Structure formats: C-alpha cells, structure tokens
Amino acid sequence: MKIRDMNLDEGDVLRVVIIGGGMGGAEVVRNAATREGLELVVVEPKDVIECQALYPDYLGGRVEVDDVVAPLDPFCRKMGAVHLKDRAVKVDLADKRVLCEKSDLDYDLLVLAPGAVQNYFGIEGAQKAFTINTLEETVRARRFVEEESPEKIAIIGSGPTGIETACLLAEGGSFKIYIVEMMDRPLPTLSKNASILMEKILEGKGMELLTSRRVEAIRDGGVAFSDGSRLDVDMTIWTAGVRPAPIAEVLDLPKKKGWLLSDRYLKAEGKEDVFVIGDCAWIEIDGKLATKTGMEAEIQAKHTARNLARVRQGAALKPYSIRASTDSPVALISTGCGCAVGIYGDLCVPIPKRIIYTFKSWIDKSVVKRFKV
Template structure:
C-alpha cells in the first residue's frame, strides 16, 4: 500500500459497496485523479442477491468479487481499514490504523440495519450484510425451521419470502406494520404482490407493529403473538455509525446533499448512495442499488471536472420516491417490474432474466 502523495487530485472514497465501487470503476478512466479506497472488507458485495443466496439459488462467488484484483486493475490504493472520523479543516480521515489526507472526499459507507428500538430485534436474523446472510442460510439448512417470520415487506422482505417459499418446506409469514405490502410503492404493486405471495402459501399479516422478538415468537403491539422457529428482520435501514459521528449537515440522520451530490456547504465532500439524503427539484432519491450506481457515475464525471477546474454539472434523480423503479424477484424464474403505478408481471421469464442479468453483471464487471 503506497500512500505517498502524488501531484494528482487525491480522491478518497469511504465505502466499497455499490456506490463506492462503481464510482472508482468510472473515475479510473478519468485523467488527473489519484484514487484511494477506505474499506475494511476484502470483497465487493451485491446486496440485491442476498435473498437469492438465502434461498439457495446461488453461491457466494456469484454475488461477490474480490477487491484487490479490481483495485490493482483500476490503479486504486485499497486501504483495508475502518474510517472512524474526518477532520474537514485539515482534510484528513482518521482510521483505526491509518490517517489519510484527501483533496476530495466521497462518503459512500452505505447504511446499517435499523431496529427502531424493538426489544430483542437485534437477536433476529438479518440479510443486510454478507455475514448476516451466510449465518441465516446456515441456520435454515441446519435446523430446517417449520415456521419463519419475515419482519418488513419491502422488496428485500418480499424476495426473501418468495425464495424461501420456493426452496424450503417452511411456512412463511410476512409481517408489515402498515396496511399493505410494499408500502413505499404503488397500491397496484401491493395488490399484485399479495396475490403472488398467497399463491405460494405465504401468509401476510398487515397492520402489525412488532413490540418484541423472542427466540421462538414475535409479540405485537395489539397483544397477539406469532410462534415461529426463525425470525428475519428486513424492516428498514439507518445511517452508518460513521455518518452519525460526522459534523455535517443532515436530514433525518442522512447526509444532506446538494444538486451536485456534494454535502451541503462543502465543496470538497461528496455523498452518494444510502448514506445521502438527495432531494432535487422536489424529488427525493430512493435508496436503491440502481440509483446509487447512477449517482456514482455522475460523481465520477464531476470529479474529473474538479481536476480540470471546470464547472460541475447538476444531478438529475432517476428513481424518486414519487415515481419509484423496482425489479422484484418472486422466485421460480419470475419477477415483477415496477415503474410508478405500472406493474409488469408478464412476460415473467424475460423480466426475471433481465433482473438476474443486472444483478449478476454488477458483480462480473469488478472481476
């Protein structure tokens, strides 16, 4: 690892997930940039494929790519360390083992599981990281639970339910606090997904706020309970600890970004992906892999403009909360395409193949 300063514009990227890795891949083709990645993990992971892995559809190799060969190919210095804080006056990132100076900082540490203060929720299984997902799959294979409760009915929860229903003999329950499935998407999507889950024998429980989670049961705020052998929490995300510690403008805990994807009030700090609150022209960006990739590509182009002393170009949100875009796998080679109020379950095989190609090609591009 060579951290000797060069005459180029040093761009330090915190986080090697979808946003960070895609930014580096695109920035590596630009002139005038010295690229440094701070990431404790040794692999790039495609979180969109975690439900597929949990259901036994794919192996680890199909949803991850080693970082070192990628970084060598892209001429990126990989600092395998954990960022702890940043000094914006001295333009320095403090890690557990290193202090790293920067000219421009890109914050892309992603998000962490949010348990919303629910008692015992931390003991439930999760599929927000590779380690969590591997642990959950091993439990399913070893203990063969008869009843599984999935807390949360967003795309991850739905995909998890579908793959488990197709590949195990478990009775699956999907628990949602709101009055319908996929509450952040259209009602048409909710109705269609309800039919799909019903056809797989999955039981949907809406208007159920979780009060606490025990080893073999889930207790709800209305006093009722659900007996189960395994609980999987997919009910939401929150800011990474690093983001919480930074003295930067935030909204709802997320880094507040301007129209150029810079942190508000900071010309030398960018924020992309799940860590950022991006609201432009009345539209709020969704926290999805697709949106993170597009933000990363745009930021790479703007970094090249910074190196050349050119004016930055504003970002245009592609997938907003008022017109969300989603491709949701529903198992058995099927998927649903969602764009705003439009839901397309047919032709199923084509949509599934398209989604599978998108997810797996993300991993392949880094190998």
C-alpha cells in the same frame, strides 16, 4: 479554499479518498480511474465488493458466495487505485484528513459512500433476529435454514427485500412463511397496484400476510405484537428498515433525518470538497427524493466520477438529475421459481414474468461481473 480556486498546475494530482467500497464507492473507482490527475484510495474494511441485490437469491440457494461478491484488491489494482483495508472512524474536515482504526490519510477530495445498516428501531430482541443486510448475516441465516430446518419463518417487513426473501426461501423448502407488515398493505412504499398484485402472488404461494401489525418485541422464539397477540416461529428474519452507516453520525456535516445531506451536485451541503452518494445520502432535488437502490447509487457514482474530473480540470460541476425517485420508483422484485414483477411508478408488469426475472438476474449478476478481474 474553493475548489475552482485551487489553481492546479498541469501535472498536479488530486488525491480522492472514497469511504466505502460497496456499489457506490466501487463504481466511482471504475469511472474515475481513467480520468487524468486523480489518485484514488478506497477505505473499506471488507475484502470484497458485495452485491446486496443477490442476497435473497443466496439465502434461497439459487447462487453461491462467489456469485455475490467481487474481490476488492485485484479490482483496485486493475483500476490503478489503492484499497486501504481499514474502517474510517472520523473525518477532520478542516485539515482534510480521514482518521481510520489503523491509520490516517489526507485527501484533496472526499467521497462518502458508507451505505446504510439495518435499523431495529429500538425494538426489544430485534437485533437477535436474522437479517440479510450483509453477506456475513445472510450466510448465517442460510446456514441456520440448512442445519436447523425451521418449519415456521417470520419475515418482518414487506418491502422488496422482505418479499424477495420470502419468495426465494419458499422456493427452496416447505416452510410456513409469515410476512409481517406494520402498514395496511405489502410493498407500502410502492403503488397500490403493486400491493394488490403482490397480495395475490403471496396468497397463491400459501404465505400468510399479517398487515397492520406492529412488532413490540422478538422474544422466546416468537414475535410479540403491540395488540398483545403473538406468533410462534422457529426463525425470524428482520428486513424492516435501514439507517445511515454509523460513520455518518460522527461527521460534522448537514443531515436530514440522520442521512447526510447532498446538494444538487451530490456534494455535502455547504462543502466544496466532500461528495456524498448512495444509501447514506439524503438527495432531494427539484421536489424529488432519490431512492436507496443500487441503480441510483450506480448513476450517482458515475456522475460523481465525472464531477471529480471536472474539479481537476477547474471546470464547473454539473448538477445531478435523480433517476429513481420515491414518487416514481423503479423495482424488479423476484417472486421465486424464475418469476419476477417489474414496477415503474403506478405500472406493474407481471407478464411475461420469466423474462423479467431473467432480466433482473442478468442485471444483478452483471453488477458483480463488472468488478471481477
């Protein structure tokens, strides 16, 4: 059945099931809640909406757990939505039914927003390293730092998360920090200007940047490299790469490199009643590829909320336009001590740094606040 042929009566209500109550899923709820004729159910095993952008700040002791999360139940109640505290394990796309660990539920429209999980690329011992991809993991890492006082810390990956982790950790203690990168420059997905600037900043902080180094294993308290060399450290934090949330693997939907493929309306390719947004999605429109950022997830969620309402009204869906694409990425990277660097495509803005940090901090904290009741 095609959505536009749904033939709905005026009082009919469409049940929208949203898998994932993170940045994308919660933003769909916030924006779809006021729309007529939609019943919203969020399937999410966690009790809180987490703002991952603040994890490096939490690790560095700049903020506390309460600053980083918003409770999901009160938020959903306020929005007139339902939070089903459960984990989706399968979707019967023909019968329009989500199968969860503890219960099942039917949907008229489905929004997939289960995000991404850490990718260890099958590297031996990597799973035993600390990560800051979930709050639980970040709390574990901070506790280790506070209780064990590591002297030498290796951070694997020099993307924005790795850099922020290094800089915010350095701010809170006197560690020797090594940043390990497989490519020949830090921030390899951003412009060369950004890499050059970041190299200078890291050097100024006394950090050691090990580029063109491929990690072979994390073992015996150290990092073993493919060239046979080794780095002995007291703590290793893995920030190198993500992969789609496991639910994506079992869904019988088109994928690209494992990511769920969205079309220009942010629907699952070839499906009329399934939307796919946020980090789990591969969104490529007019030659642009969407970045996996909170900013993109938020705008995609707002767009999807409007399209859900259009479905209910029997109106045509509007195509999406990517804001932060991989060829013109937007990033605000905290570099510690109240400083940050703003990056937009080839443009890098290190001055006035404190203003950028204040701006970034305000954005991240306002994300959490908007979900707090």
